[in-house]
Amino acid sequence: MLLSKGFEVEMYTGTPAGEVVGFSDKIVATLEGFVREPDARNVEYTTAPFCRYEHLLCELLKPRVRLRDYLKTLGNYTIIPGSTLPLGGAQEFHRSDPQNPYHTYIENTYGTNVVTASIHINIGMSDPEQLMRACRLIRLEAPLYLALTASSPFFDGNITGFHSTRWQLFPQTPEHVPLFESHLHHIRWVENQLEAGSMQSVRHLWSSVRPNGDRRPYNLNRLELRICDLVSDPLHLLAVTAFLEARLQQLLATPELEPLEKSTLSASTRSEDLLAIALDNEKAAAKSSLDAQMRHWETGKVIIARDWIQQLYAEIHPFAKQSGIGCFLNPIQQILRNGNQAQQWLQQAEKTSPTEVMQGAIAQMQTQESLLAEDICPPAVAYV
DSSP states (O other), rough: OOEEEEEEEEEEEEOTOBBBOHHHHHHHHTTTTEOOOOBBTTTEEEOOBBBSHHHHHHHHHHHHHHHHHHHHHSSSEEOOOSSSOSSSOOTOOHHHHOOOOOHHHHHHGGGGGOOOOBEEEEEEEEEEEHHHHHHHHHHHHHHHHHHHHHOOOTTTTTOEEESSSHHHHSBBSSSSSOOSSSHHHHHHHHHHHHHSSSSSSSOBBBBSSSEEBBBBTBOOOOOEEOOBBBOHHHHHHHHHHHHHHHHHHHHHOOOOOOOHHOOOOOOOHHHHHHHHHHHHHHHHHHHHHHOOOOEOOTTTTEEEEHHHHHHHHHHHHHHHHHHHHHGGGGHHHHHHHHOOOHHHHHHHTTTTHHHHHHHHHHHHHHHHHHHHHHHHHHOOOOOO
């Protein structure tokens, strides 16, 4: 049985030349389904949860078609791929709602380090203890999903030396988020953070993975993977999602994958040691993505991210095939072969410049979306 899945998609708006320009106040006032971020230059839409990947593809595409149509009414504006401000504008915060006190806190505390665009993948899981087990496993493997999706090698007009500049800059908050050993552990920890002021609200938990639900931390119904850079290719995003879902299907079928039990690290310090490995692997993925040297959570031994993903692919493929989603996994092999978005952009930048690379990527993204929407999805509803 397939799990339910939905996406939170953050995107920049701007010009075909690559200048990021903020319209989120206008977009949110006009288009249903879009919400504003603290900075006006990016905007977010959320897809409804579906089990079937065919439905998810159209749910990803339709809001973008509507957004592009609306942006045309404002002038020669479009959607900008990537997860950081690529060609400039990082020195100043562009408030979308100057009267919002939480936005004031965000600007004063983090500045433009949080003006990023990303994909959050939500997978439905109703049993809270199964959900916590899933969060433990996926948090330890979250760096692999960043390695597959890295798309922010440029920032403020420069090549940064990171494949995911977004994750390098983004302030994980609170500073120390443990591997939650149970639902009760999570509840008590969140309550303590709120009381201490290290979290401003239940939403103010910014780690690579978190349990989510309608009444956090008490009523939880989904795992939220927050580490991924923006994946502009919808078919690649579905592949990453299928990879995640198949891994969770494997975990549900074989609970002994529990990291706190299966890892061979010292039992006395295992939880903290695993957390340290996860954080180190996240930094390595932000730097070198698929080429990163990581430590495997089972043994602590060094492994290249690309090789680890290939090993997992072989493990989970039978579960994906059994669920009828094996075909959606295929682009994973393409990413491993040809490189992720950041790696491809960096190769192109060796011959041109970040500006020319981004301008080409903007045009390519629009063409791809148009063809997919025309071939696969019914006509999108107009914004008016």
